[in-house]
Amino acid sequence: MIVIGATVAGLVGVLTFHTKPARLGLGVLPGASQSSASPTSSVAAGPPPTSGSSSPPGVAAAGSTTTTIPPTNQTATGEAVNYNFGVLSVSVTVSGTKITNVGIASLDDGGNPRSQSIDQQAIPLLKQQAIQAQSANIQGVSGASYTSAGFQQSLQSALSKLNFK
């Protein structure tokens, strides 16, 4: 018997499965991935999941949670930076020592259709990675990402404006 924990829908819950390898030696887990939330909606940047937050076995956690923005939030927009397919600038909101939201303040990709499809997919990914990497109890994220140096650079300059380390 193998016990497998997988965080589902980001930070919202922990799903525990009791399973054993199927006949071919391949595990199958239907519907494990929840995609109810729009990738551009805000996410909870709360504490990392703990064992106490586990859902009952086999029950998927609910979708996204929207952060209630506390009054101490501060937002800054980073410098506009050239990236491979255009010019972008990043805005960031911090509350105390936590990044609570990351957004694109401006984006000009010159109308390049390939660039637009990359942006639509990759920019939300970058936003959420910036938030998740500091919130979950993990040391990194593996994903087919398009980590734009420009995104990081603009994010860093926005954080610097807020004296955020």
Place this chain on the structure above:
Amino acid sequence: MTHHEEQVMGTVVTIDLYSDSGPSAVDLSPLLNRARAILQHADNVFSTWKLDSPMSRIRRKEITSAQAPPEVAEVLQLCGTARELTDGWFDPWAMPGGVDPTGYVKGWAAQQAADALASPAITGAIVNAAGDIASFGGVARTRPFRFGIVDPLAPGRIASVVELSGALATSGTYERGHHLFDPNARRTVARVASATVSGPDLGLADALATAVAVAGEEGLQFVHRLDGYQALTISFEGTMQWTPGFPFARSTTV
């Protein structure tokens, strides 16, 4: 933890060094500089964006691989091995525009950089090349690293968490598509939303992940044949399949 970001290979590669002692106990900059030099050198040799790189010159048939720096022949040989191991699903020679080992080089270079970081001064290191991760050791001597796997159906979220010391690569349709090229159909295609491969070497893990993303769930079979490598696929419907030893983090470990 010492964190460094290196702009290289058209992206940002992060290097994290973990140690038991305080950050100022040992000067880690010589270690870091060694890893950074490896990454920049690989970019200079293999970039297909830099018109004067040896790889670009090979693609234009101005020089042969024998006239290029020796690591070119080494990487092309490794690509050949990966092509065999994946039954031809990973094939840099089938790319439009001539041989393109870009799908192997990023992982290979990050692995070289990680290998160069081995030192008794640290408990572990992570080289994260835009989502493809080479690591060894852990957060502490007895605690391996934990990494999230992006949910391809909601790329802001994490579909699963793994616990490992080693390599972790993910390929999917939501990234720049150019290396998800089906050498059999001769077009860009993917049969699962994403494929993640763990194992000892990031170069091969990256090539395997690319191959599984293109081949689909049947690609799990060729990973299953290989010692030390495990794979996880997430279908467009959200179904996960994995090889029996896939290193899921135990839910009790937080």
